[in-house]
Amino acid sequence: AQSVTQLDSQVPVFEEAPVELRCNYSSSVSVYLFWYVQYPNQGLQLLLKYLSGSTLVKGINGFEAEFNKSQTSFHLRKPSVHISDTAEYFCAVSDPRTGSNTGKLIFGQGTTLQVKP
Amino acid sequence: DTGVSQDPRHKITKRGQNVTFRCDPISEHNRLYWYRQTLGQGPEFLTYFQNEAQLEKSRLLSDRFSAERPKGSFSTLEIQRTEQGDSAMYLCASSPWDRRNVEQFFGPGTRLTVL
Numbered sequence: 001a002q003s004v005t006q007l008d009s010q011v012p013v014f015e016e017a018p019v020e021l022r023c024n025y026s027s028s029v030s031v032y033l034f035w036y037v038q039y040p041n042q043g044l045q046l047l048l049k050y051l052s053g054s055t056l057v058k059g060i061n062g063f064e065a066e067f068n069k070s071q072t073s074f075h076l077r078k079p080s081v082h083i084s085d086t087a088e089y090f091c092a093v094s095d096p097r098t099g100s101n102t103g104k105l106i107f108g109q110g111t112t113l114q115v116k117p
Numbered sequence: 118d119t120g121v122s123q124d125p126r127h128k129i130t131k132r133g134q135n136v137t138f139r140c141d142p143i144s145e146h147n148r149l150y151w152y153r154q155t156l157g158q159g160p161e162f163l164t165y166f167q168n169e170a171q172l173e174k175s176r177l178l179s180d181r182f183s184a185e186r187p188k189g190s191f192s193t194l195e196i197q198r199t200e201q202g203d204s205a206m207y208l209c210a211s212s213p214w215d216r217r218n219v220e221q222f223f224g225p226g227t228r229l230t231v232l
Contacts, residue, residue, distance in 0.1 A: 004159075004188075032219055033198065036223075042225055042226075043121070043226050044160070044210075048219055048221060049219075051217070067128075072137040090159050092159075102162075102165055102173050103150075103212060103219060103221075104150065104170065105150075105152075106157030107160050107161070108159050109157075110157070110159050
């Protein structure tokens with residue numbers, strides 16, 4: 001069964017500093033990988049996704065992530081954070097196989113990014 | 118395109134009452150998903166529809182839960198005889214689902230509080 005582990009429940013960082021949010025997954029097959037952001041009392045918004053191809057993926061709001069198959073990781077990075085980046089971040093995987101594939105997302109527990117002035 | 122909408126946004130009910138939530142997906146998206154998110158956790162898959170057919174249900178979806186998607190458009194999620202453990206955010210997502218367009222677009226959620 002697939003699972004996702006987000007290694008940090010909370011990440012405090014000062015404004016304009018770089019940040020990395022860590023995500024590891026377990027799966028015996030190839031996966032699609034996603035990062036979503038959730039602001040308070042709102043739904044989830046897609047930041048970026050990895051389906052295939054280049055292992056470095058760029059997303060919205062200056063975020064990027066690198067897929068590392070050997071380490072089964074998909075860490076999210078931003079070189080300089082803003083106060084407005086304060087939110088909950090979720091890493092997720094889905095099974096890309098066709099046929100009976102549901103496309104359902106398996107989420108990690110989330111990481112709270114707290115950007116301080 | 119107005120995105121995925123959910124109604125109501127908040128619902129407070131007493132234990133034992135029935136509640137129904139509605140989700141309107143992005144038009145022409147053939148897949149619709151329901152997830153449940155409890156405080157401090159990531160969303161958990163409940164069920165999904167391919168057009169009007171409900172193709173998978175999670176073990177989380179007890180007999181008190183039922184979901185429908187008549188005519189492959191909007192969907193409803195009903196919880197009968199609510200329990201305090203049902204308190205959560207219920208999220209709906211839709212997806213066009215083809216080989217390259219696998220993104221799920223989420224609605225704002227319905228927050229259920231069972232007293």
